[in-house]
Amino acid sequence: MSVTAAKGFDAAAVEAGLKASGGLDLALVVNRGPKQAGAAVFTSNRAKANPIIWSQQVIKDGIVSAIVLNSGGANCFTGVEGFHVTHATAEGVAAALNVSASDVLVCSTGLIGEPLPLELVLSGVKAAAETLGDLGVAASEAIMTTDSKPKRSVRTGEGYTIGGMAKGAGMLAPGLATMLVVITTDADLTALDLDTALRTATNLSFDRLDSDGCMSTNDQVTLLASGAAGVTPTPHEFTALLIEVCLDLAEQLQGDAEGASHDIRIEVVNAATEDDAVEVGRSVARNNLFKAAVFGNDPNWGRVLAAIGTTDAVFDPYNVDVSMNGVRVCHAGAPDRPRTEVDLSPRAVHVLIDLNVGTATATILTNDLTHDYVHENSAYSS
Amino acid sequence: MSVTAAKGFDAAAVEAGLKASGGLDLALVVNRGPKQAGAAVFTSNRAKANPIIWSQQVIKDGIVSAIVLNSGGANCFTGVEGFHVTHATAEGVAAALNVSASDVLVCSTGLIGEPLPLELVLSGVKAAAETLGDLGVAASEAIMTTDSKPKRSVRTGEGYTIGGMAKGAGMLAPGLATMLVVITTDADLTALDLDTALRTATNLSFDRLDSDGCMSTNDQVTLLASGAAGVTPTPHEFTALLIEVCLDLAEQLQGDAEGASHDIRIEVVNAATEDDAVEVGRSVARNNLFKAAVFGNDPNWGRVLAAIGTTDAVFDPYNVDVSMNGVRVCHAGAPDRPRTEVDLSPRAVHVLIDLNVGTATATILTNDLTHDYVHENSAYSS
Numbered sequence: 001m002s003v004t005a006a007k008g009f010d011a012a013a014v015e016a017g018l019k020a021s022g023g024l025d026l027a028l029v030v031n032r033g034p035k036q037a038g039a040a041v042f043t044s045n046r047a048k049a050n051p052i053i054w055s056q057q058v059i060k061d062g063i064v065s066a067i068v069l070n071s072g073g074a075n076c077f078t079g080v081e082g083f084h085v086t087h088a089t090a091e092g093v094a095a096a097l098n099v100s101a102s103d104v105l106v107c108s109t110g111l112i113g114e115p116l117p118l119e120l121v122l123s124g125v126k127a128a129a130e131t132l133g134d135l136g137v138a139a140s141e142a143i144m145t146t147d148s149k150p151k152r153s154v155r156t157g158e159g160y161t162i163g164g165m166a167k168g169a170g171m172l173a174p175g176l177a178t179m180l181v182v183i184t185t186d187a188d189l190t191a192l193d194l195d196t197a198l199r200t201a202t203n204l205s206f207d208r209l210d211s212d213g214c215m216s217t218n219d220q221v222t223l224l225a226s227g228a229a230g231v232t233p234t235p236h237e238f239t240a241l242l243i244e245v246c247l248d249l250a251e252q253l254q255g256d257a258e259g260a261s262h263d264i265r266i267e268v269v270n271a272a273t274e275d276d277a278v279e280v281g282r283s284v285a286r287n288n289l290f291k292a293a294v295f296g297n298d299p300n301w302g303r304v305l306a307a308i309g310t311t312d313a314v315f316d317p318y319n320v321d322v323s324m325n326g327v328r329v330c331h332a333g334a335p336d337r338p339r340t341e342v343d344l345s346p347r348a349v350h351v352l353i354d355l356n357v358g359t360a361t362a363t364i365l366t367n368d369l370t371h372d373y374v375h376e377n378s379a380y381s382s
Numbered sequence: 383m384s385v386t387a388a389k390g391f392d393a394a395a396v397e398a399g400l401k402a403s404g405g406l407d408l409a410l411v412v413n414r415g416p417k418q419a420g421a422a423v424f425t426s427n428r429a430k431a432n433p434i435i436w437s438q439q440v441i442k443d444g445i446v447s448a449i450v451l452n453s454g455g456a457n458c459f460t461g462v463e464g465f466h467v468t469h470a471t472a473e474g475v476a477a478a479l480n481v482s483a484s485d486v487l488v489c490s491t492g493l494i495g496e497p498l499p500l501e502l503v504l505s506g507v508k509a510a511a512e513t514l515g516d517l518g519v520a521a522s523e524a525i526m527t528t529d530s531k532p533k534r535s536v537r538t539g540e541g542y543t544i545g546g547m548a549k550g551a552g553m554l555a556p557g558l559a560t561m562l563v564v565i566t567t568d569a570d571l572t573a574l575d576l577d578t579a580l581r582t583a584t585n586l587s588f589d590r591l592d593s594d595g596c597m598s599t600n601d602q603v604t605l606l607a608s609g610a611a612g613v614t615p616t617p618h619e620f621t622a623l624l625i626e627v628c629l630d631l632a633e634q635l636q637g638d639a640e641g642a643s644h645d646i647r648i649e650v651v652n653a654a655t656e657d658d659a660v661e662v663g664r665s666v667a668r669n670n671l672f673k674a675a676v677f678g679n680d681p682n683w684g685r686v687l688a689a690i691g692t693t694d695a696v697f698d699p700y701n702v703d704v705s706m707n708g709v710r711v712c713h714a715g716a717p718d719r720p721r722t723e724v725d726l727s728p729r730a731v732h733v734l735i736d737l738n739v740g741t742a743t744a745t746i747l748t749n750d751l752t753h754d755y756v757h758e759n760s761a762y763s764s
Contacts, residue, residue, distance in 0.1 A: 044692075045688060045691040045692055046690075046691040046692070046693075046697075046699060047687045047688055047690060047691025047699040047715075048691070048699070074684075076684065077684060077687055077699075077700075077712065077715045077716055077717070078716065078717070079715075079716035079717065080716075082716075111684065112684025112685070112687065112688065113683060113684045113712070113716075113717050114717075115717075215688065215691070215692050216688065217684075217687070217688050217691060288670070288751075288755075288759070289759050292755070292756050292759035292760040293759065293760060295756065295760045296759075296760025296761055298760065301495065302456075302458065302459060302493065302494025302495045302599075303494070305429045305459055305494065305599070306427060306429055306494065306597065306598065306599050308428075308429060309427040309428040309429025309430070309597070309599060310426075310427055310428070310597050311428075315428075317428060317429040317430070317459075318459075330459065330495070333429075333459050333461075334459055334460065334461035334462075334464075334495075335459070335460070335461070335495050335496075369670075369756055369759075369760075370756060371753050371756050371757070373670075373674070373756075374674050374677065374751055374752060374753050374755075374756055375753070377670070377671050377674035377675065377678075377751075378674040378675060378677040378678025378680065378751075379678055
């Protein structure tokens with residue numbers, strides 16, 4: 001399952017002692033080949049953690065032998081020692097697997113500004129390398145931080161498989177959401193093909209998940225191909241299946257967002273451009289007043305229009321329709337059906353915004369703003 | 383006091399029956415002259431309420447005889463009837479005072495999408511016109527919505543006075559914060575002078591208040607001059623005093639923000655440009671994770687750096703210093719003093735961000751993200 005569903009991949013997960021709470025905290029995923037193609041996208045936050053700086057160099061030649069991931073520390077803003085820890089981690093993996101350190105990606109997640117103990121990481125790497133096998137499920141557990149459950153997805157194409165794992169529960173915002181994702185496939189594709197497919201898929205999935213508007217320093221989504229299935233799907237076919245996996249994982253991230261009580265799908269239709277639709281959806285997704293209203297089961301469409309009004313999208317505020325869970329509460333910028341007809345008690349909430357100016361559409365996934373969100377993000381550091 | 387501190391102004395406040403909770407809900411401020419110069423700035427939200435659309439036309443000639451303000455309804459997205467209600471309100475004031483409706487500003491505040499009952503407004507206007515006097519204090523109470531207390535400020539210059547009132551407790555975000563403000567002066571200044579001074583002052587005060595990142599549809603800040611003092615201060619002198627009044631009112635708005643338990647002053651120094659400093663400060667002010675951490679008295683500087691990283695400002699993430707309440711917890715993008723040394727228990731929190739690239743500076747005022755904020759904005763519509 002997970003990253004070991006596709007042929008050619010082994011994984012391992014160990015307790016390296018990095019997480020104060022104990023439990024699995026270090027995962028290793030190895031591409032046994034015959035090919036070792038890889039692609040990755042990274043946080044667009046300009047404050048990048050050490051593993052991001054390292055991995056951006058590793059991915060340049062499109063060759064990835066292994067990826068090592070730890071929870072229990074983000075290794076971000078950890079001083080000059082921090083980059084050394086990342087580099088030494090890759091060297092440790094390279095030594096244990098007899099590969100080149102320049103083909104080893106590193107991902108870290110946890111608290112910013114806390115040093116990551118190198119000795120614990122290195123002994124964890126060694127232990128992981130000795131237990132490699134069909135351990136995708138354990139690997140998906142080792143990367144959890146405040147996640148309440150692991151996230152995994154597998155899809156099967158014509159003679160090949162795509163499988164992935166993800167972690168992330170807070171700081172979920174675009175470019176990317178705050179998360180680590182590793183996806184593997186046994187299809188035979190070049191690094192360039194993988195890169196194109198991955199950018200398309202993340203643009204339509206993780207980049208449209210905006211749980212709390214906060215962007216992480218450590219996001220990384222990696223796609224590895226072993227070629228072990230001996231099949232080369234068309235780019236279109238492969239990308240479509242990859243999008244399914246990414247959307248499945250994105251929805252699992254949304255469903256496990258810290259403290260959320262509603263999963264909100266904001267669908268913007270009849271926009272002038274797709275960019276406009278994304279901007280409008282994201283503006284509503286980031287409006288704390290709207291998000292608090294949904295928590296209170298209050299279909300406050302005035303807050304939706306007020307949020308749309310802050311965008312640069314093409315629209316006429318007096319020609320916008322808003323529906324919530326199937327009830328059109330606002331038509332042409334004026335009250336329509338009574339808001340009492342809207343039932344917001346289910347966890348799933350659908351907000352449909354019709355801009356009435358074009359044909360473009362986009363959907364943004366977000367969550368409500370709850371007491372539990374405030375509690376989880378104020379009571380402990382994360 | 384308040385808007386009647388300056389010579390040449392009368393005010394009134396009545397119970398028009400607009401607020402479900404009862405109490406004063408309609409205020410009238412009249413400029414008795416001899417001059418009737420006025421300037422105003424409006425919300426930059428493209429979804430504008432009817433009174434904004436009306437007032438933007440009225441202010442064009444720089445002549446304002448009176449301003450009428452109601453709580454109990456924003457008159458925003460209220461259909462074709464809504465604009466008529468605003469227009470008829472101005473006509474009602476004009477008839478009662480024997481002035482031109484085109485010299486009457488209108489402001490409304492309350493729930494979006496609910497019709498404002500015209501008959502109640504008109505009878506309130508009539509009653510207010512009959513009780514005009516030195517009632518600036520009552521007027522400041524009539525414009526309150528979720529405010530826990532009225533906001534007033536008065537400053538005295540060389541032979542003239544500036545006094546003002548403000549309302550606003552939620553939806554406090556830039557361009558402008560969500561609020562209504564009326565400021566009067568008996569200085570003798572042209573509408574053009576007033577406009578220049580007002581734009582400078584709001585840019586440095588209300589525009590830098592960002593309590594919750596949510597921008598209102600009804601914001602308006604109005605400055606009226608009667609010339610009754612017979613004094614014409616220099617633009618520099620007048621603007622400096624006006625800034626004092628605006629900052630005083632802005633800090634009162636911050637101090638009364640819905641549900642807040644901390645007033646956070648984010649001071650960005652040594653930025654390349656003032657725009658950069660504002661962008662960095664605003665990004666931190668809008669970061670829910672940082673705001674929740676302050677609520678929990680957690681000096682989580684990693685969230686500050688993660689927020690800065692999402693901006694386009696000139697900075698090097700590994701050359702930024704962050705201090706919280708006087709303790710430098712981050713130096714050059716690495717941990718400095720232990721976070722345990724920071725005391726965030728006082729309501730006032732000072733975050734100092736040193737970008738180390740230039741000489742520009744800006745301060746943004748915000749609040750923390752609390753259980754009470756979520757409660758107040760989920761339990762009732764507003």
